[in-house]
Amino acid sequence: MIEQELTAAQNVYSRITDNIETVMHGQRHSIRKTLAAFFSNGHVLLEDVPGTGKTTLSKALALSIHAQFNRVQFTSDLLPSDILGVSIFNQKAHEFEFKMGPIFTNILLADEINRASPRTQSALLEAMAENQVSLEGKTRKLNDLFFVIATQNPVEFRGTYPLPEAQMDRFTMKFKLGYVEPEDEVAILSAQQTDHPIHSVEPVCELEDIQKVKNLVRKVRISDEIKRYIVEIVSLTRRRDEIELGASPRASLALMQISQAYSLFDGSSYVTPDHVQESAVDVIAHRLLLNSQSRYSGISPDSVINSIIQSVKAPA
DSSP, X not given: OOHHHHHHHHHHHHHHHHHHHTTSTTOHHHHHHHHHHHHTTOOEEEEXXXXXXXXXXXXXXXXXXXXXXXXXXXXXXXXXXXXXXEEEEETTTTEEEEEEOTTSSSEEEEETGGGSOHHHHGGGHHHHHHSEEEETTEEEEOOSSOEEEEEEOTTOOTTOOOOOHHHHHHOSEEEOOOOOOHHHHHHHHHHTSSSOGXXXXXXXXXXXXXXXXXXXXXXXXXXXXXXXXXXXXXXXXTTOTTEEEOOOHHHHHHHHHHHHHHHHHTTOSBOOHHHHHHHHXXXXXXXXXXXXXXXXXXXXXXXXXXXXXXXXXXXX
């Protein structure tokens, strides 16, 4: 990777981050995580209480890059066809015409995804893994730039359906936005005193710039030592006593790709152990299924991953 490419990629990342920050005060770290998943062809699950800015983050990202944005409010009566689309008979042409669902977009916000039935949740599986959907015997490709941001409320369980392990494994990262500092919350009040600043967000780059950065992420050098370090961390989740179901090779791939994105953001042409450690909890923890004894003992997947990181010697 030449220096000019690295500088150009950093410039795109900085412009998007700064633009989103005009409406997302005090959330620079969360923006960094979201963009890492975005540029590495992944998807994000945001689990947080209402009002922390999950929807605003999604809209601000779409507006910043001049992308098409669709939002689906997941409810108990939502059907797969409401997401994927359906064929409707055209009486004038005497034939069926396919009406594309909201999944045919660049950025899809799956709001409160755990309120829909498992059948409807599964409508996203093929799209997130293979960038396509199979309907009525036909395979339809999605946009090359397809990114899912799903949200769920961690404190409200009535009328919800927990995401199955197969669905969780499709999300590259899962994290929380959290509450901002009081000073940042004051800035939010001031910014929205007369109008929401999201209405004034303008694009700072085009989709062509995004594709260039996505291609560069894969070019970030990662040594065999770092690859073995990643695999050792992930494989230990399959041997820990606290864990009933460990992380799959998909987690290793995701950890590598997110680490490459972080490296690019930091202006580095190669991955370091620090980038792997920064990514590990957000990439791996949500894929784990703890045994009942561990859950009742108050052990969390995050703490298990942190323990594993401390136990594995990082390459020099």
